[in-house]
Amino acid sequence: LRQIARLQRLLSRLSLDEVVLVGHSLGGMLGTLWMHRPDGERILGLINIEGNLTPSDATFSRLAAEAYETCDRNFKRWKLWFYGDFLNQQVLVDPACAALRRYHASILFSRPEAFLQNAREILARTICEEGQESEMTRLYASANIPTRYCWGNQSLSQATRDFLGARNLAECGFMRSGHWPMIDEPEDFYQAVDAFLNEVPR
Numbered sequence: 001l002r003q004i005a006r007l008q009r010l011l012s013r014l015s016l017d018e019v020v021l022v023g024h025s026l027g028g029m030l031g032t033l034w035m036h037r038p039d040g041e042r043i044l045g046l047i048n049i050e051g052n053l054t055p056s057d058a059t060f061s062r063l064a065a066e067a068y069e070t071c072d073r074n075f076k077r078w079k080l081w082f083y084g085d086f087l088n089q090q091v092l093v094d095p096a097c098a099a100l101r102r103y104h105a106s107i108l109f110s111r112p113e114a115f116l117q118n119a120r121e122i123l124a125r126t127i128c129e130e131g132q133e134s135e136m137t138r139l140y141a142s143a144n145i146p147t148r149y150c151w152g153n154q155s156l157s158q159a160t161r162d163f164l165g166a167r168n169l170a171e172c173g174f175m176r177s178g179h180w181p182m183i184d185e186p187e188d189f190y191q192a193v194d195a196f197l198n199e200v201p202r
Helices: 002-013 026-034 059-070 075-093 095-109 112-126 135-141 158-166 186-199
Strands: 019-024 043-049 147-152 171-174
Touching: 002 026, 019 026, 019 186, 026 043, 026 112, 026 135, 043 186, 059 075, 059 112, 075 095, 075 112, 112 135, 147 158, 147 186, 171 186
Parallel strands: 019 043, 043 147, 147 171
Antiparallel strands: none
8 A cells, every 4th residue: 555655646746637557467456456545536547467366366475475474474584585595596496486587686676574565465455265256356346447457378367367257357368478468469468558548538
């Protein structure tokens, strides 16, 4: 929520009263939360690019949160895991962490305590009992503005695909993409963004 507050201040400084948000990964999650907050009416539309919705999407957040529990919630021990096993081993070597490699340099400049706090919050907002909806799926499905969920065929979980299909939510899949369709298939992605912008009422 602090990150949303920063974005709100940015829009105020730029004197932007209305916007269409395009949020990737955590950014998609922030957009989903923001549109339900008190000043959410300034958001005219949301393109959510693989933002976390179901527990299956929270792979990396789960790694961080579970490591914190394994370290008996000792932050100093967790920080050693963060800079050691996580950044230098899992992110760079583990095929399951391939989507994180483009984040590697940025994570090195991040504050570990902020990374952990984000990870735990993401997990809390996407976790749910079997057969139930997470907070994020409930909020995303109840949007009262145009939305489009963009995803890469090589990365999105089946649970999230099933959710989007069951709710008949507007989506756009990119068959040759992973977690970064704007990089993997830029021409098709930006055509999809342009089409969405033309659909948003002004």
